[in-house]
Amino acid sequence: MVTEKDVLQIAELADVGIGDAEPGTFTHQFNAILEYFDILDRVEGSGQVAHELINVLREDEVEPSLPQEDVLRNAPATEDGFIKAPRVM
Amino acid sequence: MSGTIPFDPDDRYNAFLTTCKNPSHGNGKLAGVAVAVKDNISTKNIETTCASKILKGYVPPYDAHVIELLRAEGAAIAGKTNMDEFGMGSTTENSAFGPTLNPCDPSRVPGGSSGGSAAAVAAGMVQMALGSDTGGSIRCPASFCGIVGLKPSYGRVSRYGLIAYSNSLEQIGPLGKSVTDVSTLMSAIAGYDRHDTTSRDKPYTHTPDADIKGLKIGIPQEYFGAGVDPAVAAVVRKAIGRLEELGAVTVPCSIPSMEYALAAYYVTTTCEASSNLARFDGVRYGPAPDTNKSWHDAYTEVRAAGFGAEVRRRIMLGTFALSSGYYGKYYAKAQIARENVRADFNRIFSGADVIAGPTMPTVAFRLKEKSDPLSMYLADILTVPANLAGIPAISVPCGTAHGLPVGLQIMGRMFEDERVVDVAYAYEQAVN
16 A cells, blocks of 8 residues: 555655645555556566577777767757756755 | 658548658658658657657657668658557557547547557558557557557567667557558568667568468467457457368467466556656756756656656656565566466467467447546556567457457467468458
8 A cells, every 4th residue: 555645755756746636646546556466466486487598798889979969959958069957966 | 763652631530740741752662652650769850759748849860770671661751640658558548649539430549559550540541550569559559440460579670769668568560451561561670770689680571371271379268258348259259260260270278377467567667667767857858957946856847747647657656666675576576477478378389379369358448438547557458468478469350349340369479470460361361
């Protein structure tokens, strides 16, 4: 069971925000879904199945990439060829 | 001959988010063929939104690998199709830009999440379309709209340029009115791509063959049990009878892991989504965050306004399931369950060449019928097993129930996409 307090905390951790009317609805929906997930308690087995594993590592070689202006074109705020982000400190 | 094709459709079903007027095409096996592309596949210089407000105005600076391949074969990119936001849904109602309607009955949903692609094909606006299938998102709308849709084996089609929702499960795949069209589009998009580390060198060069004499078809009891509309089950049983008349042999089988496959699927996808969708913060693309605020407040503001309720719900569920103290109960168990699903399929495929059953447990829902999230999730029960195991699965129309299309689903061994195509082709040729 999760509570409205749990839901508020999860929303904060996930940076998705939560409206005034939402904690009750989300709590109700999450509890229905998590109750359904409880069926996983009955899962048995080691999960160990032999898979065909293939090495996909490659040499670390510099290759041509997109022009800087193309990469910056979708950024809403740029300065001197950099992307502007909110302050972290 | 290269040139342009006329394309200015009457989009009465809201199948498209972007249409490309009179698109150009080149030479190749798809020369001049109009192909619609789901809006989570990156198209250079064509807006790509995943049907989300958070990507409104985003114009990719590069083409997805499959788009490069389509262009190389001469296809005309006709536009970008509507979908459930980021692929999260089974009705296309979770689009931020309004639902797509089912061309077979506009009071009903087209299925999802590739509902726009399926509707565009079903309405005859384009000959073929690309979708993506994480837990049934190609097969569900194909079934609901009465067309053909293939989820390829995992690794057969490059995911480079597919905007990720749940990487370990999703594949890009073809939709079309006929099995031949689906096979042709598959031959254009399959093959190795070094930009996708899960890509496998398994090109598809097949021409459908209707000879299925002696083919063994597993019939899992779970696909005809509780939760499946008896009218849908009856139509599918009759279709399997047609395959028997064509010389196939049916063998009863069981997938015990189906009991928890859906829960394993939703735990896995929400966990992967919570990580994948962390990149949407408005900094590199999307609506501008307020750079005067702290990053936490600024990102929350952008994401609360930009994501719809279902997307936020899944991000939160995944965040919760991965949180300390719950990882073992949810994610770790889901991965064991996933191996059990694979083991069940391996066991069945030692005695059967393919597995057949309904694609969806019901016909297309009415608009707004699935307002409760869990009831919408439960509709995916028959499609998610193929994604969990990575195996190929196709949906081919096999008649109607309650006056609406029903899809026959054929699942095959890993990398035996050709065989599921052949079985669907044999059925299609027998009834047409």
